Amino acid sequence: MSRHTPSMSLMVAAARKAARGLQRDFGEVEQLQVSLKGPANFVSAADRKAEKVLFQELSKGRPGYGFLMEEGGEIEGADKSHRWIIDPLDGTTNFLHGIPMFAISIALEREGQLVAGLVYNPISDEMFIAEKGQGAFLNDRRLRVSARRELAQAVVATGIPHIGRPGHDRFAKELGVVMNEVAGVRRMGAASLDLAYVAAGRFDAYWEAGLAPWDMAAGIVIVREAGGFVSGFDGRDTMLATGNIIAGNDILSHKLGDVLKKAHRSA
Numbered sequence: 001m002s003r004h005t006p007s008m009s010l011m012v013a014a015a016r017k018a019a020r021g022l023q024r025d026f027g028e029v030e031q032l033q034v035s036l037k038g039p040a041n042f043v044s045a046a047d048r049k050a051e052k053v054l055f056q057e058l059s060k061g062r063p064g065y066g067f068l069m070e071e072g073g074e075i076e077g078a079d080k081s082h083r084w085i086i087d088p089l090d091g092t093t094n095f096l097h098g099i100p101m102f103a104i105s106i107a108l109e110r111e112g113q114l115v116a117g118l119v120y121n122p123i124s125d126e127m128f129i130a131e132k133g134q135g136a137f138l139n140d141r142r143l144r145v146s147a148r149r150e151l152a153q154a155v156v157a158t159g160i161p162h163i164g165r166p167g168h169d170r171f172a173k174e175l176g177v178v179m180n181e182v183a184g185v186r187r188m189g190a191a192s193l194d195l196a197y198v199a200a201g202r203f204d205a206y207w208e209a210g211l212a213p214w215d216m217a218a219g220i221v222i223v224r225e226a227g228g229f230v231s232g233f234d235g236r237d238t239m240l241a242t243g244n245i246i247a248g249n250d251i252l253s254h255k256l257g258d259v260l261k262k263a264h265r266s267a
Helices: 006-027 045-061 092-096 168-179 191-199 213-225 250-266
Strands: 034-036 042-044 065-069 073-075 079-090 103-110 113-121 126-131 135-138 155-158 184-186 205-208 229-231 245-248
Touching: 006 045, 006 103, 006 113, 006 126, 042 045, 042 092, 045 065, 045 079, 045 103, 065 213, 079 092, 079 191, 079 213, 103 191, 103 213, 113 191, 113 213, 126 191, 126 213, 135 191, 135 213, 155 168, 155 191, 168 184, 168 250, 191 205, 191 213, 191 245, 205 250, 213 229, 213 245, 229 250, 245 250
Parallel strands: 065 079, 155 184, 155 205
Antiparallel strands: 034 042, 065 073, 079 103, 103 113, 113 126, 126 135, 205 245, 229 245
């Protein structure tokens, strides 16, 4: 498509190539080799394979760019001003259970600023993309965040800390307060898709604590380019540093932030 910059064309091609292996493995989910990376935190052969494909394709297209990857960690590039932030398979637990809610997530950082994001669900063939100043798109359709202004009409997404992760009591307090204010709470199991769904107006807002940069970097760009507001729990641009995130339209994200503050005061 004409609006793709060369960087976005590279991201799309890399994601589609990595997706082929994930689609194949998802079809044979029972036969997957699985190793345990910690309590209830599975990492599969499919995950590592997808990351390798992304690394190879992006390195070939942009030699010298750095990487921050879920499995491979941080790789410094010769080009210090650019970095790819990658989750090759966000929603591993869904993937291993045969639940078709998972995604490849790729973000590009320039001089410390997130400038491009891609979130791709290979099973639904939904490709969410955004570049700074260019708007956000799902396949070819322009995205806008929901226009709802009242929490009482809002469907809000979140993530629930699993076994072995801290923050269970804090989350229970947050959920207890939020449930009383909103039309519904959803938990899909893939942060990148939660953010993409906020950009598409499917979810009105989203919050989660304890995320890694690769869970949210691409989604942050997509929500912002769809006219949304993204911040840490403190209302500032601290998501990548703290791992805590709130997203939605300008009004709902602030209202949700106020509700969460109430929960944290009682914690």
